[in-house]
Amino acid sequence: MTKWSKELFSIFLLISIWNGVTLAFQKFPHTPAATRLPLVVVTNSTNPSEGDFGPFTFNTSTYGIQEAIDFVFHNGGGRIILKNGIYKLNGSTNLLPLDSSSTDRAALIRIPYPKSDFQYVPLTIEGEGNVWNYQEGNLGTTKPPTDGVIIQVVGNNTSVKKPAVIGIQMPPYGGSTYGFRNQVILSLGYITVRVPANSYWGAYDLYYGTSVDVHHAAADMDAPTADIPEPLFPSMIALQLPEVGSYGPSIVNGFFAVGYYGGILTSSHASLRAIFIQSCKNGFLTETNANHQNYIADLLIQWCPIGINMSHVQYYYIASYDAEQTVTSPAQKSWQKHINDIEFSAPGSVVIGHAHAVGSPGKLTTNNSTLLNIISSS
């Protein structure tokens, strides 16, 4: 309840009392969408009095999360609060396609598309607590999250190339090359997504979105034990933002990515504030085109052999680069070199404020203040 405003909580109480014994889909029967958008509460409890949707939701395979999203969406948008707890979803089954090729992108939980090109749907999905701080006590080891909202996938469906836990669905209409993007205005926060070690799973596939704001979110792509193994599978992307050709801005602030393969792929309109990355095989790819702007404020990378790939960047400007520790392994050196090799140029598409690189896993120690400071001051 920490983050809830008093007002919001009163609304929640009222709704809960109202709906105590009715079925989930009979909620908000007289609420005109234009004047009051729905607020629904999802719980991991099997007790229906603790939320509007949950494991008790009829025929659900997502603890009611998908049903809550569909409900709010079809009422013109609104807000979904996930109560603290672990939501264990079975990733062996029921993957929903994100585009017409069901063997390419799919997700367990997917954000549907508005019915018209000209309709925008605001949707907020937030956990009630804080996101786990993976930076804490975490040099070379992963300390598993113990609180907040954890969406944890068990099982492994390998029939799709890029399965994700949360994905944005592409609308069936639109143009050729870039198409129309899903016109949801998505705000996603205070959620940790965990996938099994060495699975094919990615965390957040927001590729088909128009405008997304991801804040205080985490992707834990490995087993929570000992040293982080090098991630193996190309599907394991912690966060994929809408790419080149998207129409709206992407904002990411306070994002933790632990143990993944494909890095963070960013769009041509990304504003990336505080991001902590531990272990990535293929680096951090930021793409821009024309004079579209990317902005990277603070990037703290603990182990990322390839580093930042700015092959698509036409102009860039690095404000400062701060190696917090002396790097030792060849891989670390190559990543440091990669950063250092980028020449100063006229300010343009990409601005990097601070890039911090911190040693190799299991060997170095440092303190965990950097990201906390960044997050608390932003």
Ligand SMILES: *[C@@H]1O[C@H](CO)[C@@H](O)[C@H](O)[C@H]1NC(C)=O
């Ligand atoms: C229940 O879910 C299954 C699997 O998604 C689906 O095939 C079936 O039609 C659903 N049943 C009802 C009554 O909605």
Ligand SMILES: *[C@@H]1O[C@H](CO)[C@@H](O)[C@H](O)[C@H]1NC(C)=O
């Ligand atoms: C809900 O999450 C808690 C952890 O916060 C867990 O102990 C409990 O088993 C979960 N309940 C269900 C039904 O999965």
Ligand SMILES: *[C@@H]1O[C@H](CO)[C@@H](O)[C@H](O)[C@H]1NC(C)=O
């Ligand atoms: C997940 O689904 C698969 C396929 O239906 C099943 O074999 C497996 O036991 C399920 N796992 C869990 C943890 O429910």
Ligand SMILES: *[C@@H]1O[C@H](CO)[C@@H](O)[C@H](O)[C@H]1NC(C)=O
């Ligand atoms: C895996 O997901 C695909 C795509 O949605 C689906 O066709 C297939 O049935 C799923 N596999 C299992 C074992 O459920």
Ligand SMILES: *[C@@H]1O[C@H](CO)[C@@H](O)[C@H](O)[C@H]1NC(C)=O
């Ligand atoms: C990280 O900081 C938190 C408080 O901000 C502290 O409780 C924790 O012990 C610190 N961890 C390490 C390894 O220094």
Ligand SMILES: *[C@@H]1O[C@H](CO)[C@@H](O)[C@H](O)[C@H]1NC(C)=O
């Ligand atoms: C997931 O599938 C891949 C490919 O089949 C396999 O190598 C891996 O061990 C599986 N992981 C789990 C957790 O089942």
Ligand SMILES: *[C@@H]1O[C@H](CO)[C@@H](O)[C@H](O)[C@H]1NC(C)=O
């Ligand atoms: C950088 O990204 C581009 C485009 O994805 C790719 O073609 C290239 O191989 C990458 N370079 C490195 C060093 O990974």
Ligand SMILES: *[C@@H]1O[C@H](CO)[C@@H](O)[C@H](O)[C@H]1NC(C)=O
């Ligand atoms: C933690 O690291 C920051 C940045 O490197 C440094 O300024 C600060 O003094 C350190 N704090 C402690 C307690 O070591």
